[in-house]
Amino acid sequence: MSNSRTGRQKYYNIFSHFYDLFIKLHSHNYGEETRKFLVDSAQLEEKAHPRVLDICCGTGxxxxxxxxxxxxxxxxxxDFSLGMLHKAKEKDLSGQTLFINGDAARLSFVDDCFDVVCCSHALYELKNQVRTRALLEMKRVVKPNGLVLIMEHEVPRKRFIKMLFYIRMLSMGPKDSREFVKQGIAPFKKNFANVTLSHTISGKSKLIICRKE
Ligand SMILES: C[S@@+](CC[C@H](N)C(=O)[O-])C[C@H]1O[C@@H](n2cnc3c(N)ncnc32)[C@H](O)[C@@H]1O
Structure with missing residues:
Protein backbone atom coordinates (compact mmCIF):
# COMPACT_ATOMS: atom_id res chain seq x y z
CA MET A 1 0.00 0.00 0.00
CA SER A 2 1.48 3.39 -1.00
CA ASN A 3 2.28 6.14 1.51
CA SER A 4 -0.47 8.38 0.16
CA ARG A 5 -2.97 5.57 0.72
CA THR A 6 -1.81 5.05 4.30
CA GLY A 7 -1.90 8.84 4.77
CA ARG A 8 -5.56 8.78 3.74
CA GLN A 9 -6.22 5.93 6.14
CA LYS A 10 -4.73 7.99 8.97
CA TYR A 11 -6.97 10.91 7.96
CA TYR A 12 -10.08 8.71 8.10
CA ASN A 13 -8.98 7.12 11.38
CA ILE A 14 -8.91 10.59 12.96
CA PHE A 15 -12.14 11.60 11.21
CA SER A 16 -13.88 8.49 12.61
CA HIS A 17 -13.96 10.06 16.10
CA PHE A 18 -16.32 12.83 15.03
CA TYR A 19 -17.68 11.49 11.73
CA ASP A 20 -21.22 10.72 12.97
CA LEU A 21 -21.51 14.14 14.63
CA PHE A 22 -20.24 15.82 11.46
CA ILE A 23 -22.81 13.95 9.35
CA LYS A 24 -25.61 14.85 11.78
CA LEU A 25 -24.76 18.55 11.53
CA HIS A 26 -24.22 18.36 7.78
CA SER A 27 -27.35 16.42 6.83
CA HIS A 28 -29.70 17.90 9.47
CA ASN A 29 -32.65 15.48 9.58
CA TYR A 30 -32.09 13.99 6.16
CA GLY A 31 -29.70 11.17 7.11
CA GLU A 32 -32.40 8.66 7.98
CA GLU A 33 -34.51 9.53 4.94
CA THR A 34 -31.46 9.04 2.72
CA ARG A 35 -30.58 5.65 4.19
CA LYS A 36 -34.19 4.44 4.01
CA PHE A 37 -34.35 5.46 0.37
CA LEU A 38 -31.18 3.50 -0.38
CA VAL A 39 -32.24 0.38 1.54
CA ASP A 40 -35.75 0.36 0.00
CA SER A 41 -34.28 0.75 -3.50
CA ALA A 42 -32.34 -2.49 -3.07
CA GLN A 43 -35.56 -4.50 -3.65
CA LEU A 44 -34.56 -7.30 -1.30
CA GLU A 45 -38.06 -8.31 -0.20
CA GLU A 46 -38.39 -11.32 -2.46
CA LYS A 47 -34.89 -12.69 -1.97
CA ALA A 48 -34.13 -15.46 0.51
CA HIS A 49 -31.07 -14.71 2.71
CA PRO A 50 -29.89 -11.81 0.55
CA ARG A 51 -26.24 -10.85 0.79
CA VAL A 52 -25.43 -7.15 0.91
CA LEU A 53 -22.00 -5.53 0.74
CA ASP A 54 -21.44 -1.88 1.67
CA ILE A 55 -18.03 -0.66 0.53
CA CYS A 56 -16.43 2.39 2.15
CA CYS A 57 -18.98 1.73 4.90
CA GLY A 58 -17.45 4.24 7.34
CA THR A 59 -19.12 4.04 10.75
CA GLY A 60 -21.65 1.58 9.35
CA ASP A 79 -13.61 -0.10 4.74
CA PHE A 80 -9.87 0.54 4.80
CA SER A 81 -10.00 2.62 7.99
CA LEU A 82 -9.78 0.57 11.20
CA GLY A 83 -10.99 3.63 13.12
CA MET A 84 -14.19 3.80 11.09
CA LEU A 85 -14.73 0.03 11.45
CA HIS A 86 -14.22 0.21 15.21
CA LYS A 87 -17.02 2.80 15.48
CA ALA A 88 -19.23 0.69 13.19
CA LYS A 89 -18.77 -2.42 15.33
CA GLU A 90 -19.69 -0.46 18.45
CA LYS A 91 -22.98 0.50 16.77
CA ASP A 92 -23.78 -3.08 15.67
CA LEU A 93 -25.73 -4.12 18.76
CA SER A 94 -27.19 -7.26 17.14
CA GLY A 95 -23.80 -8.46 15.91
CA GLN A 96 -25.51 -9.38 12.64
CA THR A 97 -23.06 -7.55 10.39
CA LEU A 98 -19.59 -8.68 9.40
CA PHE A 99 -17.03 -5.86 9.13
CA ILE A 100 -13.97 -6.36 6.97
CA ASN A 101 -10.89 -4.16 6.67
CA GLY A 102 -9.73 -3.75 3.08
CA ASP A 103 -9.25 -1.54 0.07
CA ALA A 104 -12.22 -0.81 -2.19
CA ALA A 105 -9.90 -1.17 -5.19
CA ARG A 106 -9.25 -4.82 -4.28
CA LEU A 107 -12.29 -6.50 -2.80
CA SER A 108 -11.50 -9.74 -0.99
CA PHE A 109 -14.50 -11.67 -2.33
CA VAL A 110 -15.07 -14.17 -5.14
CA ASP A 111 -16.99 -13.14 -8.26
CA ASP A 112 -20.82 -12.96 -8.29
CA CYS A 113 -21.40 -13.42 -4.56
CA PHE A 114 -23.61 -10.49 -3.42
CA ASP A 115 -27.20 -9.62 -4.31
CA VAL A 116 -26.54 -5.94 -3.68
CA VAL A 117 -23.32 -3.95 -3.46
CA CYS A 118 -23.59 -0.35 -2.35
CA CYS A 119 -21.37 2.62 -1.75
CA SER A 120 -22.76 5.69 -0.02
CA HIS A 121 -21.29 9.20 -0.27
CA ALA A 122 -17.76 7.89 -0.72
CA LEU A 123 -16.88 7.34 -4.40
CA TYR A 124 -16.31 11.06 -4.95
CA GLU A 125 -13.68 11.02 -2.22
CA LEU A 126 -11.64 8.31 -3.95
CA LYS A 127 -8.81 9.14 -6.31
CA ASN A 128 -9.74 8.66 -9.95
CA GLN A 129 -7.82 5.40 -10.44
CA VAL A 130 -9.06 3.91 -7.16
CA ARG A 131 -12.63 4.94 -7.99
CA THR A 132 -12.50 3.32 -11.42
CA ARG A 133 -11.02 0.15 -9.95
CA ALA A 134 -13.58 0.11 -7.09
CA LEU A 135 -16.46 0.35 -9.54
CA LEU A 136 -15.10 -2.60 -11.54
CA GLU A 137 -14.69 -4.55 -8.32
CA MET A 138 -18.28 -3.80 -7.28
CA LYS A 139 -19.43 -5.10 -10.64
CA ARG A 140 -17.28 -8.21 -10.30
CA VAL A 141 -18.61 -9.28 -6.89
CA VAL A 142 -22.31 -8.59 -7.50
CA LYS A 143 -24.39 -11.48 -8.87
CA PRO A 144 -25.76 -11.38 -12.43
CA ASN A 145 -29.01 -9.41 -12.28
CA GLY A 146 -27.86 -7.99 -8.92
CA LEU A 147 -27.72 -4.27 -8.13
CA VAL A 148 -24.87 -1.87 -7.55
CA LEU A 149 -26.25 1.16 -5.69
CA ILE A 150 -24.27 4.36 -5.57
CA MET A 151 -25.48 7.18 -3.34
CA GLU A 152 -23.79 10.52 -3.95
CA HIS A 153 -24.28 14.14 -2.98
CA GLU A 154 -26.26 16.20 -5.45
CA VAL A 155 -24.82 19.57 -6.38
CA PRO A 156 -26.78 22.15 -4.31
CA ARG A 157 -28.96 24.57 -6.29
CA LYS A 158 -28.48 27.69 -4.14
CA ARG A 159 -25.35 29.56 -5.24
CA PHE A 160 -23.91 30.20 -1.79
CA ILE A 161 -24.45 26.60 -0.63
CA LYS A 162 -23.03 25.40 -3.94
CA MET A 163 -19.88 27.45 -3.33
CA LEU A 164 -19.47 25.96 0.18
CA PHE A 165 -20.05 22.49 -1.29
CA TYR A 166 -17.25 22.95 -3.82
CA ILE A 167 -14.90 24.42 -1.21
CA ARG A 168 -15.48 21.37 0.97
CA MET A 169 -14.81 19.12 -1.99
CA LEU A 170 -11.56 20.89 -2.77
CA SER A 171 -10.41 20.51 0.82
CA MET A 172 -11.50 16.90 1.33
CA GLY A 173 -11.58 15.12 -1.97
CA PRO A 174 -9.27 14.44 -4.89
CA LYS A 175 -8.91 17.02 -7.69
CA ASP A 176 -11.59 15.53 -9.95
CA SER A 177 -14.29 15.10 -7.24
CA ARG A 178 -16.21 18.10 -8.52
CA GLU A 179 -16.14 16.81 -12.08
CA PHE A 180 -17.24 13.36 -10.94
CA VAL A 181 -20.23 14.66 -8.97
CA LYS A 182 -21.32 16.87 -11.89
CA GLN A 183 -21.18 14.02 -14.41
CA GLY A 184 -24.27 12.23 -13.05
CA ILE A 185 -24.65 8.73 -14.47
CA ALA A 186 -22.06 9.03 -17.28
CA PRO A 187 -19.18 7.30 -15.39
CA PHE A 188 -21.48 4.38 -14.57
CA LYS A 189 -22.78 3.91 -18.09
CA LYS A 190 -19.23 3.01 -19.12
CA ASN A 191 -19.50 -0.15 -17.00
CA PHE A 192 -23.20 -1.03 -16.87
CA ALA A 193 -25.76 -1.21 -19.67
CA ASN A 194 -28.67 -0.69 -17.32
CA VAL A 195 -28.33 2.49 -15.20
CA THR A 196 -31.07 4.63 -13.64
CA LEU A 197 -30.94 7.84 -11.63
CA SER A 198 -33.27 8.96 -8.86
CA HIS A 199 -33.22 11.47 -6.02
CA THR A 200 -34.07 11.47 -2.33
CA ILE A 201 -37.16 13.49 -1.37
CA SER A 202 -35.00 16.34 -0.06
CA GLY A 203 -33.07 16.36 -3.37
CA LYS A 204 -29.79 16.52 -1.45
CA SER A 205 -28.59 13.10 -2.59
CA LYS A 206 -28.87 11.12 -5.79
CA LEU A 207 -29.01 7.37 -6.18
CA ILE A 208 -27.53 5.66 -9.18
CA ILE A 209 -28.83 2.12 -9.65
CA CYS A 210 -26.73 -0.12 -11.90
CA ARG A 211 -27.95 -3.62 -12.77
CA LYS A 212 -25.40 -6.26 -13.75
CA GLU A 213 -26.48 -8.21 -16.80
C1 LIG B 1 -17.31 9.97 3.50
S1 LIG B 1 -17.04 8.41 4.27
C2 LIG B 1 -18.56 7.59 3.83
C3 LIG B 1 -18.96 6.60 4.91
C4 LIG B 1 -20.30 5.92 4.73
N1 LIG B 1 -20.41 5.22 3.47
C5 LIG B 1 -21.47 6.86 4.90
O1 LIG B 1 -22.31 6.99 3.99
O2 LIG B 1 -21.55 7.48 5.98
C6 LIG B 1 -15.86 7.66 3.19
C7 LIG B 1 -15.38 6.31 3.70
O3 LIG B 1 -14.63 5.69 2.65
C8 LIG B 1 -13.52 5.00 3.22
N2 LIG B 1 -12.52 4.84 2.17
C9 LIG B 1 -11.90 5.82 1.47
N3 LIG B 1 -11.07 5.29 0.57
C10 LIG B 1 -11.18 3.94 0.68
C11 LIG B 1 -10.58 2.84 0.01
N4 LIG B 1 -9.69 3.03 -0.98
N5 LIG B 1 -10.93 1.59 0.36
C12 LIG B 1 -11.84 1.39 1.37
N6 LIG B 1 -12.42 2.38 2.06
C13 LIG B 1 -12.10 3.65 1.71
C14 LIG B 1 -13.09 5.88 4.38
O4 LIG B 1 -12.34 5.19 5.33
C15 LIG B 1 -14.44 6.37 4.90
O5 LIG B 1 -14.90 5.53 5.90
Missing amino acids: SVVLAFARKSPDIQSVGY
Whole structure:
Protein backbone atom coordinates (compact mmCIF):
# COMPACT_ATOMS: atom_id res chain seq x y z
CA MET A 1 0.00 0.00 0.00
CA SER A 2 1.48 3.39 -1.00
CA ASN A 3 2.28 6.14 1.51
CA SER A 4 -0.47 8.38 0.16
CA ARG A 5 -2.97 5.57 0.72
CA THR A 6 -1.81 5.05 4.30
CA GLY A 7 -1.90 8.84 4.77
CA ARG A 8 -5.56 8.78 3.74
CA GLN A 9 -6.22 5.93 6.14
CA LYS A 10 -4.73 7.99 8.97
CA TYR A 11 -6.97 10.91 7.96
CA TYR A 12 -10.08 8.71 8.10
CA ASN A 13 -8.98 7.12 11.38
CA ILE A 14 -8.91 10.59 12.96
CA PHE A 15 -12.14 11.60 11.21
CA SER A 16 -13.88 8.49 12.61
CA HIS A 17 -13.96 10.06 16.10
CA PHE A 18 -16.32 12.83 15.03
CA TYR A 19 -17.68 11.49 11.73
CA ASP A 20 -21.22 10.72 12.97
CA LEU A 21 -21.51 14.14 14.63
CA PHE A 22 -20.24 15.82 11.46
CA ILE A 23 -22.81 13.95 9.35
CA LYS A 24 -25.61 14.85 11.78
CA LEU A 25 -24.76 18.55 11.53
CA HIS A 26 -24.22 18.36 7.78
CA SER A 27 -27.35 16.42 6.83
CA HIS A 28 -29.70 17.90 9.47
CA ASN A 29 -32.65 15.48 9.58
CA TYR A 30 -32.09 13.99 6.16
CA GLY A 31 -29.70 11.17 7.11
CA GLU A 32 -32.40 8.66 7.98
CA GLU A 33 -34.51 9.53 4.94
CA THR A 34 -31.46 9.04 2.72
CA ARG A 35 -30.58 5.65 4.19
CA LYS A 36 -34.19 4.44 4.01
CA PHE A 37 -34.35 5.46 0.37
CA LEU A 38 -31.18 3.50 -0.38
CA VAL A 39 -32.24 0.38 1.54
CA ASP A 40 -35.75 0.36 0.00
CA SER A 41 -34.28 0.75 -3.50
CA ALA A 42 -32.34 -2.49 -3.07
CA GLN A 43 -35.56 -4.50 -3.65
CA LEU A 44 -34.56 -7.30 -1.30
CA GLU A 45 -38.06 -8.31 -0.20
CA GLU A 46 -38.39 -11.32 -2.46
CA LYS A 47 -34.89 -12.69 -1.97
CA ALA A 48 -34.13 -15.46 0.51
CA HIS A 49 -31.07 -14.71 2.71
CA PRO A 50 -29.89 -11.81 0.55
CA ARG A 51 -26.24 -10.85 0.79
CA VAL A 52 -25.43 -7.15 0.91
CA LEU A 53 -22.00 -5.53 0.74
CA ASP A 54 -21.44 -1.88 1.67
CA ILE A 55 -18.03 -0.66 0.53
CA CYS A 56 -16.43 2.39 2.15
CA CYS A 57 -18.98 1.73 4.90
CA GLY A 58 -17.45 4.24 7.34
CA THR A 59 -19.12 4.04 10.75
CA GLY A 60 -21.65 1.58 9.35
CA SER A 61 -24.84 3.66 9.25
CA VAL A 62 -25.94 2.30 5.86
CA VAL A 63 -24.98 -1.35 6.31
CA LEU A 64 -26.61 -1.39 9.76
CA ALA A 65 -29.80 0.08 8.23
CA PHE A 66 -29.80 -2.93 5.88
CA ALA A 67 -29.29 -5.32 8.80
CA ARG A 68 -32.16 -3.71 10.74
CA LYS A 69 -34.52 -4.25 7.80
CA SER A 70 -34.47 -8.02 8.31
CA PRO A 71 -32.51 -10.57 10.37
CA ASP A 72 -32.46 -12.60 7.16
CA ILE A 73 -30.07 -10.17 5.45
CA GLN A 74 -26.40 -11.16 5.48
CA SER A 75 -24.67 -7.81 5.65
CA VAL A 76 -21.00 -7.00 5.20
CA GLY A 77 -19.37 -3.61 5.79
CA TYR A 78 -16.01 -3.00 4.13
CA ASP A 79 -13.61 -0.10 4.74
CA PHE A 80 -9.87 0.54 4.80
CA SER A 81 -10.00 2.62 7.99
CA LEU A 82 -9.78 0.57 11.20
CA GLY A 83 -10.99 3.63 13.12
CA MET A 84 -14.19 3.80 11.09
CA LEU A 85 -14.73 0.03 11.45
CA HIS A 86 -14.22 0.21 15.21
CA LYS A 87 -17.02 2.80 15.48
CA ALA A 88 -19.23 0.69 13.19
CA LYS A 89 -18.77 -2.42 15.33
CA GLU A 90 -19.69 -0.46 18.45
CA LYS A 91 -22.98 0.50 16.77
CA ASP A 92 -23.78 -3.08 15.67
CA LEU A 93 -25.73 -4.12 18.76
CA SER A 94 -27.19 -7.26 17.14
CA GLY A 95 -23.80 -8.46 15.91
CA GLN A 96 -25.51 -9.38 12.64
CA THR A 97 -23.06 -7.55 10.39
CA LEU A 98 -19.59 -8.68 9.40
CA PHE A 99 -17.03 -5.86 9.13
CA ILE A 100 -13.97 -6.36 6.97
CA ASN A 101 -10.89 -4.16 6.67
CA GLY A 102 -9.73 -3.75 3.08
CA ASP A 103 -9.25 -1.54 0.07
CA ALA A 104 -12.22 -0.81 -2.19
CA ALA A 105 -9.90 -1.17 -5.19
CA ARG A 106 -9.25 -4.82 -4.28
CA LEU A 107 -12.29 -6.50 -2.80
CA SER A 108 -11.50 -9.74 -0.99
CA PHE A 109 -14.50 -11.67 -2.33
CA VAL A 110 -15.07 -14.17 -5.14
CA ASP A 111 -16.99 -13.14 -8.26
CA ASP A 112 -20.82 -12.96 -8.29
CA CYS A 113 -21.40 -13.42 -4.56
CA PHE A 114 -23.61 -10.49 -3.42
CA ASP A 115 -27.20 -9.62 -4.31
CA VAL A 116 -26.54 -5.94 -3.68
CA VAL A 117 -23.32 -3.95 -3.46
CA CYS A 118 -23.59 -0.35 -2.35
CA CYS A 119 -21.37 2.62 -1.75
CA SER A 120 -22.76 5.69 -0.02
CA HIS A 121 -21.29 9.20 -0.27
CA ALA A 122 -17.76 7.89 -0.72
CA LEU A 123 -16.88 7.34 -4.40
CA TYR A 124 -16.31 11.06 -4.95
CA GLU A 125 -13.68 11.02 -2.22
CA LEU A 126 -11.64 8.31 -3.95
CA LYS A 127 -8.81 9.14 -6.31
CA ASN A 128 -9.74 8.66 -9.95
CA GLN A 129 -7.82 5.40 -10.44
CA VAL A 130 -9.06 3.91 -7.16
CA ARG A 131 -12.63 4.94 -7.99
CA THR A 132 -12.50 3.32 -11.42
CA ARG A 133 -11.02 0.15 -9.95
CA ALA A 134 -13.58 0.11 -7.09
CA LEU A 135 -16.46 0.35 -9.54
CA LEU A 136 -15.10 -2.60 -11.54
CA GLU A 137 -14.69 -4.55 -8.32
CA MET A 138 -18.28 -3.80 -7.28
CA LYS A 139 -19.43 -5.10 -10.64
CA ARG A 140 -17.28 -8.21 -10.30
CA VAL A 141 -18.61 -9.28 -6.89
CA VAL A 142 -22.31 -8.59 -7.50
CA LYS A 143 -24.39 -11.48 -8.87
CA PRO A 144 -25.76 -11.38 -12.43
CA ASN A 145 -29.01 -9.41 -12.28
CA GLY A 146 -27.86 -7.99 -8.92
CA LEU A 147 -27.72 -4.27 -8.13
CA VAL A 148 -24.87 -1.87 -7.55
CA LEU A 149 -26.25 1.16 -5.69
CA ILE A 150 -24.27 4.36 -5.57
CA MET A 151 -25.48 7.18 -3.34
CA GLU A 152 -23.79 10.52 -3.95
CA HIS A 153 -24.28 14.14 -2.98
CA GLU A 154 -26.26 16.20 -5.45
CA VAL A 155 -24.82 19.57 -6.38
CA PRO A 156 -26.78 22.15 -4.31
CA ARG A 157 -28.96 24.57 -6.29
CA LYS A 158 -28.48 27.69 -4.14
CA ARG A 159 -25.35 29.56 -5.24
CA PHE A 160 -23.91 30.20 -1.79
CA ILE A 161 -24.45 26.60 -0.63
CA LYS A 162 -23.03 25.40 -3.94
CA MET A 163 -19.88 27.45 -3.33
CA LEU A 164 -19.47 25.96 0.18
CA PHE A 165 -20.05 22.49 -1.29
CA TYR A 166 -17.25 22.95 -3.82
CA ILE A 167 -14.90 24.42 -1.21
CA ARG A 168 -15.48 21.37 0.97
CA MET A 169 -14.81 19.12 -1.99
CA LEU A 170 -11.56 20.89 -2.77
CA SER A 171 -10.41 20.51 0.82
CA MET A 172 -11.50 16.90 1.33
CA GLY A 173 -11.58 15.12 -1.97
CA PRO A 174 -9.27 14.44 -4.89
CA LYS A 175 -8.91 17.02 -7.69
CA ASP A 176 -11.59 15.53 -9.95
CA SER A 177 -14.29 15.10 -7.24
CA ARG A 178 -16.21 18.10 -8.52
CA GLU A 179 -16.14 16.81 -12.08
CA PHE A 180 -17.24 13.36 -10.94
CA VAL A 181 -20.23 14.66 -8.97
CA LYS A 182 -21.32 16.87 -11.89
CA GLN A 183 -21.18 14.02 -14.41
CA GLY A 184 -24.27 12.23 -13.05
CA ILE A 185 -24.65 8.73 -14.47
CA ALA A 186 -22.06 9.03 -17.28
CA PRO A 187 -19.18 7.30 -15.39
CA PHE A 188 -21.48 4.38 -14.57
CA LYS A 189 -22.78 3.91 -18.09
CA LYS A 190 -19.23 3.01 -19.12
CA ASN A 191 -19.50 -0.15 -17.00
CA PHE A 192 -23.20 -1.03 -16.87
CA ALA A 193 -25.76 -1.21 -19.67
CA ASN A 194 -28.67 -0.69 -17.32
CA VAL A 195 -28.33 2.49 -15.20
CA THR A 196 -31.07 4.63 -13.64
CA LEU A 197 -30.94 7.84 -11.63
CA SER A 198 -33.27 8.96 -8.86
CA HIS A 199 -33.22 11.47 -6.02
CA THR A 200 -34.07 11.47 -2.33
CA ILE A 201 -37.16 13.49 -1.37
CA SER A 202 -35.00 16.34 -0.06
CA GLY A 203 -33.07 16.36 -3.37
CA LYS A 204 -29.79 16.52 -1.45
CA SER A 205 -28.59 13.10 -2.59
CA LYS A 206 -28.87 11.12 -5.79
CA LEU A 207 -29.01 7.37 -6.18
CA ILE A 208 -27.53 5.66 -9.18
CA ILE A 209 -28.83 2.12 -9.65
CA CYS A 210 -26.73 -0.12 -11.90
CA ARG A 211 -27.95 -3.62 -12.77
CA LYS A 212 -25.40 -6.26 -13.75
CA GLU A 213 -26.48 -8.21 -16.80
C1 LIG B 1 -17.31 9.97 3.50
S1 LIG B 1 -17.04 8.41 4.27
C2 LIG B 1 -18.56 7.59 3.83
C3 LIG B 1 -18.96 6.60 4.91
C4 LIG B 1 -20.30 5.92 4.73
N1 LIG B 1 -20.41 5.22 3.47
C5 LIG B 1 -21.47 6.86 4.90
O1 LIG B 1 -22.31 6.99 3.99
O2 LIG B 1 -21.55 7.48 5.98
C6 LIG B 1 -15.86 7.66 3.19
C7 LIG B 1 -15.38 6.31 3.70
O3 LIG B 1 -14.63 5.69 2.65
C8 LIG B 1 -13.52 5.00 3.22
N2 LIG B 1 -12.52 4.84 2.17
C9 LIG B 1 -11.90 5.82 1.47
N3 LIG B 1 -11.07 5.29 0.57
C10 LIG B 1 -11.18 3.94 0.68
C11 LIG B 1 -10.58 2.84 0.01
N4 LIG B 1 -9.69 3.03 -0.98
N5 LIG B 1 -10.93 1.59 0.36
C12 LIG B 1 -11.84 1.39 1.37
N6 LIG B 1 -12.42 2.38 2.06
C13 LIG B 1 -12.10 3.65 1.71
C14 LIG B 1 -13.09 5.88 4.38
O4 LIG B 1 -12.34 5.19 5.33
C15 LIG B 1 -14.44 6.37 4.90
O5 LIG B 1 -14.90 5.53 5.90
